[in-house]
Amino acid sequence: NTVMTQSPTSMFISVGDRVTMNCKASQNVGTNVDWYQQKTGQSPKLLIYGASNRYTGVPDRFTGSGSGTDFTLTISNMQAEDLAVYYCLQYNYNPFTFGSGTKLEIK
Amino acid sequence: QVTLKESGPGMLQPSKTLSLTCSFSGFSLSTSGMVVSWIRQPSGKSLEWLAAIDWDGDKYYNPSLKSRLTVSKDTSNTQVFLKITSVDIADTATYYCARRRVYYGYWYFDFWGPGTMVTVSS
Numbered sequence: 001n002t003v004m005t006q007s008p009t010s011m012f013i014s015v016g017d018r019v020t021m022n023c024k025a026s027q028n029v030g031t032n033v034d035w036y037q038q039k040t041g042q043s044p045k046l047l048i049y050g051a052s053n054r055y056t057g058v059p060d061r062f063t064g065s066g067s068g069t070d071f072t073l074t075i076s077n078m079q080a081e082d083l084a085v086y087y088c089l090q091y092n093y094n095p096f097t098f099g100s101g102t103k104l105e106i107k
Numbered sequence: 108q109v110t111l112k113e114s115g116p117g118m119l120q121p122s123k124t125l126s127l128t129c130s131f132s133g134f135s136l137s138t139s140g141m142v143v144s145w146i147r148q149p150s151g152k153s154l155e156w157l158a159a160i161d162w163d164g165d166k167y168y169n170p171s172l173k174s175r176l177t178v179s180k181d182t183s184n185t186q187v188f189l190k191i192t193s194v195d196i197a198d199t200a201t202y203y204c205a206r207r208r209v210y211y212g213y214w215y216f217d218f219w220g221p222g223t224m225v226t227v228s229s
Contacts, residue, residue: 001171034215043203043222044154049215087154091214095169096156 002026004088006099012107019075021102023088028068032092035064035073038101039084047086048073078104109133111143111204111220118226125191125225129204136184137162142207143187144216145178147200155200159207160187194227201225 003026013019023033031051036044046055048064051071061082063074075082083106088099111131119125129143136143144159158178159167168176177190191198201222208217 032214036216043205043219044216045219046215046217049210050213053213055215055217089154089156089216094167095171098154098156100153 001095002029002090002093002097004090004097004099006086006088006102008102009100010103010105012105013078014107015078015080017078019078019082019104021073021086023066023071023073023099025069025071025090027093029090029092031067032090033064033066033071034089034091035062036087036089037082037084038087044087080106109206109218111206111218113202113204113220113223115202115223115225117224118228119194120229121195121227122193125189125194125198125227127189127191127202127204127223127225129187129189129220131185131187131204131206131220134206136160136180136187140209143180144205144207145187145189146203146205146216147198148203148222149200154203158189196227199225199227 005024007022033051035048037047038044047058047062052064061076065072085101085103087101115127142159142161145157148154158176160178166178175192180187201224203222205216205219
C-alpha cells in the first residue's frame, strides 16, 4: 500500500498564524492527492483536490501544493473555525490511502 | 441538493455479518462519472477506504479486506450496500459513505454522509 506520512501530528497555533502541514507519499502519486478537513463529531469535508485546486466555497486562505511524493497544505491567517484534523488522501493507487492526520489546537 | 445517509445495526457480535446501507438523493448513480464509496474510521484514528461501486456497476475493493467485503447497489440507483463478513472487534468504527465524482479530469469525495457507528462486541 502507498503510505501517506503526515507531519506534524499536532500543532498548537494562534488565530492569525500561518500554518503549514506536510504529507509525504511512499511512492510517486503524481498530483492525485486531496486534502480533507474534519471537525470534531463531523464527517470530513473536501478542501483541496488534485493537490492544488481549491474546492468550491473553500476560503482562499487554504492553499495546496506539491507533486510526486511531497505535498503541503498551508492555511494563511488561521481562523478559530479552522481548528480541526486535516487528512491527505492519495488516489493514484488502489487502495486509496489517507494520512494519519494533523490536528490543529489552540495555543 | 446532494445528501447521503448511512444506516446499520449499531452493535453486532463477533463472527457475524455486518450489513450497511447508504441512502442518497440529489444525484443518480447511473450518471457517468458517479461513484459511491465506503470509508471507515475507528474512534480517534484515521480513515480507511473500503470499497466503491460506480455508475457502470463496476466494483472496487481494498485488497486487504476484499475477501470479506461485498458492495452492491439497488436497481433504482438510490441505495448502495456494503456487507462485511466475519466481523471482529477491529471492525468497530464509524462507517461513512461518500460520493466520488470526476470534474474536469479530477476525482474527489465531495459529499459525505454523517456516518453510522458500529460496535462489534460479544
